[in-house]
Amino acid sequence: MIWRWLKTRRRRWLLAEPFPSSWLVYLERNVAHYHFLSPTEQAKLRDDLRIFIAEKNWEGCGGLEMTDEIKVTIAAQACLLVLGLDHDYFSHVKSILVYPHGYRVPEDDGTGTLVVNEEEFLLGEAHYRGPVIVSWSETLKDSRDPGRGHNLVFHEFAHQLDMLDGLINGTPPLENAQQRLRWRDVMAEEYQSLIDASGEGRATLLDQYGTTNEGEFFAVATECFFDRPVEMAERHPRLYQLLRDYFRQDPAARCRQKRQHRDRSAKIDEEAERF
Ligand SMILES: [Zn+2]
Incomplete structure (x- = not known):
């Protein structure tokens, strides 16, 4: 109880400090999704990522020197995922390990000797009650250049x-039996149709991984939901709606609004040019 009270107090103190101006530059330059959020959502994301950054151990691996830019870019995307959820800043994830690029992991060859398997080249990992490991170059590419369905x-x-x-079964904790039932139905159907499409060699919006x-x-x-939301809403409406209700976010609506705004601005520029 006292521990929770201390944690709440520490967080309040942290948020009482002004948001570092250099962090805002990293956010605006590196996190394309940030520009799609409303001012209220942006403010919440800025608060969330500060707490997230403060409460994790950050470790550069493979010669990478950890910087605030790396922390802000990763934290913003992790926190965007849970922006609409009641959450505790992924408190079960204590450490974030970052490699400069993809990396190879040694494996036990069965005799207790660790060997590096040339085939085992990873871009990221998530361990149960353990660290999240990511490649910085891949993270930055996904973050600056969204819309490819990968993040x-x-x-x-x-x-x-x-x-x-x-x-680890593709079902996070859900609110009630009705949501669990709906989740099972939609996920099972969509999972099977991806397997069928893959087996028949058809191209798919969802990555066949x-x-x-x-x-x-x-x-x-989840990657597709946040990164190609409009296409997902059109081509997989039931899956999109399921994830929209789970994450309590509507990224397709955000994209459409942004496009409308851009089109309106372009029209105004065009009319201004005529005069
Ligand atoms: Zn995975």
Whole structure:
């Protein structure tokens, strides 16, 4: 109880300080999704990422020197995922490990000797009640240039949401039996149709890595939901609506609003030019 009170007090103190101006530059330059949020959402994201950054151990690996820019870019995307949820800043994730690029992990060859398997080249990992590991170059590419349906940070933190109930099965903790039933139906149907499309060699909006298992399917669907929301809402409406109700965010509506705003501005510029 006292521990929780101290934590709340520490967070309040932290948020009483002004938001560092250099962090705002990193956010605006590196996190394209930030520009799609309303001013209220942006303010909440700025608060959330400060607490997230303060409460994690950040470690550069493979020669990478940890910087505030790296922390802000990763934290903003992790916190965007849970912007609409009641959450505790992924408190079960104590450490974020960052490599400059993809990395190879040594594996036990069965005799107790660790060997580096040339095939095992990773961009990221999420461990149960353990660290999240990501490649910085991949993270930055996804973050600055969205719309390809890939986002490493969304992917790994979706796994962390999935693991909150102790199981890696593509189903995070849900609110009630009705939501669980709906989740099971929609996810099972969409997972199977991705497997079918992959088997028939058809191109899909969802990354076919999602056919690996239900856990990967949820992670891949989450990437697509935030990164290609308009296409997902059109081509997978039931899946989109399920994730919209779960995350309590509507990124497709945000994109449409942004496009309308851009089109209106372009029209105004065009008319101004005529005069
Ligand atoms: Zn995964």
